[in-house]
Structures are given as C-alpha cells and as structure tokens.
Amino acid sequence: MITDKLIDKILKTEAPICAGLDTHIGIMPPSFIKDIDENNLQQCADKIYEYNKILIDALCDLVPSVKLQIAYYEKYGIPGIEAYAKTIEYAHKAGLIVIADVKRGDIGSTCTAYASAHIGSNIFNADFMTVNPYFGTDGMQPFLDECIKSDKGLFVLVKTSNPSSSELQDLVTESGDKIYEKCADLVINWGNKPGKYGYNSIGAVVGATHKEEGVSLRKRMKNTFFLIPGYGAQGAGAEDIAGMFDDNGIGGIINSSRGIIGAWQKEKTDDFAKAAYDATASMKMDIKAALDKLKG
C-alpha cells in the first residue's frame, strides 16, 4: 500500500521530508544557465531536467520523496511538460516516491481523465497527486477509484499555507465548523482501509503555517496522512509542525521547495547540489529535534 511504502521510507531515512522540485530558470545559479537563451523553451526545459537530475542524485538517499509543482513545468510549454515527465521517471529510478502537485478538480467524467493522466500507470505515473475538493464527492470518485486500482494516493486540499486561505477556508458554517473542517470530514469519508501504520491513501494538505489548525486536524483525522507545505520560504518552522504528527512521530510529510532547490543563494555558492544537501540535512535535524521534544 502506497502510504505504507512512503512511511517505511520516512522511517528508514528518518526524514519526513519531500524536496519540492518547483524548478525554474530563476532559481538556478547564473553560472549554470550562462549558455542558454531564456526565450528558448527547449533549452530552458533541458536545463530544468538537468538541474532536477543533479538534485535527485544528491538527495535520493536523504529523503523519501520529491514533489513536483506542475505549474513550473507548464510554464515552459510542451518541452517543460516533457521535463516534468522525465523527472518523474528519473526520481522513480532513484527509488523516490513522487508527489504530483497538480491540484486538479472537476466534475466526475473530467476527473476520470485527470486521474488516468496523473496517477494511472500509463502516462505521468506519479505515486500521489494533490486534488481540490470544491466539486465534492462525485468529482472525487474517479480519483478514489484510481487509487484503489493502481495503488496510488491523494492529498486533498484542506487548509492551505497561504495567508488568504482564510477568506473561504475559515468561514464558519451554521454547525460551528469552519469550511476547512467540513473539507476534513469529507476527506475522512473518502478514506479507504488504513495500512499498517494506521493511515489510508487519501491524505490531506495542511499548511505548516497554521499551527493550531494543524493540531486540531491531527486529532480530527486519525487515519489521514498529511502533506505539509509552507516550511522555510513560506515562514513556518519545525515547532509549528510537530503537532501535526501522532504520538509515534509519524503522520505527515513536510515539503520544502525554495529552501532546498534555491539553498545555494543563502550559502553564496554555485554548488547548488551541495547547498541543497546541506539545507535538507539541516531541515531533517530541525524536524527531528521538534518531534523528539514532542515524544518527550
């Protein structure tokens, strides 16, 4: 079961971390891109794939997973999406679990096509994909079915990391629950059979930037594994996140994108792979300390 596999890898690496490959030309050291024309999509996409391969080689023993934000690949058109597909394949060969951050969501017939594209085994073939719950159950069903059929998983948006997430997600309903809590209850209902660690393959996105909400969602969603974005560049630290894990120190995976792939900027070096490695190792210790503190 895919969530078991992910947790196995998290325990083995001692890193509940996914490296966010939101790779684009602007995040690369100037020396790495000095020979390309930034208006040439193919050249940009080739550099992106090259950058990703170097990062994957550097990080594949340190982390269990990478997350690809497809927007940064769509931005470079067809060559960009080719780089996206090739990166997934390369990450799989390196033994990594791949989360496709695509946030698709639509009516049922349309989502059958999206599910087949992103987590079916024939096309992009990611292990997990992110989805948007706004359409409700009939829009979600094809994703749920594909997860069973192909042993894949989802992370459904519940409480996102950005400041304006409050505008809709925090609205209070007649029952006293906020919208993101209503989403959480839907996600619980969409859940399938929990694996050996107690988590099923229908997970939730819960932003690291919302410490209290994260704690309360962990209590509400006993069998739901969390994808936790917002660490680092978006402002959250390990102590904000620790409460989103269970008493065994499992229950989520934390994403960092800019803090890893752009770590060379802070370190004032062109060796982006080493900077990414060091930033990830430091993030790992930071999170381990916070989780150890929680376990007492």
Next chain:
Amino acid sequence: MITDKLIDKILKTEAPICAGLDTHIGIMPPSFIKDIDENNLQQCADKIYEYNKILIDALCDLVPSVKLQIAYYEKYGIPGIEAYAKTIEYAHKAGLIVIADVKRGDIGSTCTAYASAHIGSNIFNADFMTVNPYFGTDGMQPFLDECIKSDKGLFVLVKTSNPSSSELQDLVTESGDKIYEKCADLVINWGNKPGKYGYNSIGAVVGATHKEEGVSLRKRMKNTFFLIPGYGAQGAGAEDIAGMFDDNGIGGIINSSRGIIGAWQKEKTDDFAKAAYDATASMKMDIKAALDKLKG
C-alpha cells in the same frame, strides 16, 4: 477588451454558445478511428487534433467560441497536450475565442507560473481560463494581473454543475450566505473595469443545472459574465438558463460538449461534423426562443 470581443461575437452569431472540445477517442465514430492503435498516444492525439479541426471548420461561423477541457488532452500525455496547443492555434486562426478549461488554483508564486502558461501570450495563449477560488485573493492575484497585462479573462468557479457541488458550495455560513455566494462576492471584488456591455473580464462559472441559484447570482453579480456548463448531457435545458442573462439577453455563454462533439451518436450517422453543426444550430434556436420569451 476580451469580454467585449466575446460579446460582440455572440451578438454577431446570435449564439451565446461555446462548443466544448472535450475530445477523446471514445467520443468518435468507429469508422473514424478504425486505423489506429488506441494504446498509441501519438496516434490518438493525431486523431483528436484531426477531429477538432473538422469540428472547428464546421462550427466556426456558427459559434463565437470553443472551450477545451485540458483533462482530455493530459490523458494522452505529451502528444495529447501538443494536440491541445495546436487546437488552440487552429481555433484562433478560425476566428474563435478560446476558453481553456483548466481550473488551476494555488498559492501566488505558483499561480504566476500557471497564468503565464495558460493566458500569457507565449505558451498556450488561450483567451480565457477557468480558475478555482479555494486559495482566496493572494492565489488569484497573478491571474488578475495577467488579465490586465495581456487582455485576457477568467471564469472563476462559483457554483458548479455537478450534483455533489452542494456538499461544500451550498454550506450556509454564519452571515446566512452560502459558500458559493461568498465566492461570488470575492469574484465581484476581483473584477476589473467593465467594458461597453457592462461586463468585466473576471467572470464566473455557474452551472446550468442550478436554475434558481443562477437567477439569484445574476442579480448579485451585475458586472460578472457567466460561463454556463451543464446544458444537454448534464441535463439542463434553455429554460433553466434564461434567467442567468440580463434584460438585454446577454451576460453569459453556454457550453455544450458531449451534445455537440458526440451528436453523431444520437443521429446514427458517421458524419460527426454535420451532426455537430445540426446539434449546435438546434441548441442556438432553443436558447434564442428562451431568451426571446424572457425579453417578452
């Protein structure tokens, strides 16, 4: 201004209609695909582009616009997305306005990439794109900025056509408003300067299947142009939709996908272009009669 251009074309063709090119192999007459291997993505994608070209040639004087549901293209991987890009280009050459039904939505930095990909002028270059409002204003801002910069437009999900849309969208908030009404108010705030017909370029998706909600949203959103899916295959008729238009009979564009591109099935013919033409002409008369009745 793009919404003015769309309305000019609607008035010229007397058809507030977009033909939904949700094109996939399963919707084509067997005789059209008898020579292809359905497991060969390139062959499938080539057929999709060929089918779209024939439909565009048949319909380009009858309707102002086509809508492409990108899920059906992503389903065929890179060749599918190439067919998507080529179809947009072909539709533009035929004088049609193109709505990219992609329903993207994320944090701001990510949406800058999505906006550039879908409605920027360099990549897919659609005229309008659909977006999901779940992230709130900071996620929407890059789309709003791109609309001003490139004279493009949006349709933001407000009330979707599917039955389960009620699960989240109809939840009642403390203020008495439902969630889709709160979304509607956000969309109103996101609106820019109305054009000559009183509509700005930040539109809303309002499902044809929700007659009463559509009437009430038309009153609430005076300057918001509607994209109205759900006619035909999803069960709504012209009389369900008429109240979503203003007193001048404008204010929205109605999408039909399966009812047009798969019309040959009902007509028991292999001439899918003629069947699509006839179905569209019939839809046009159906809508015109309902709008004339409304105007008295």
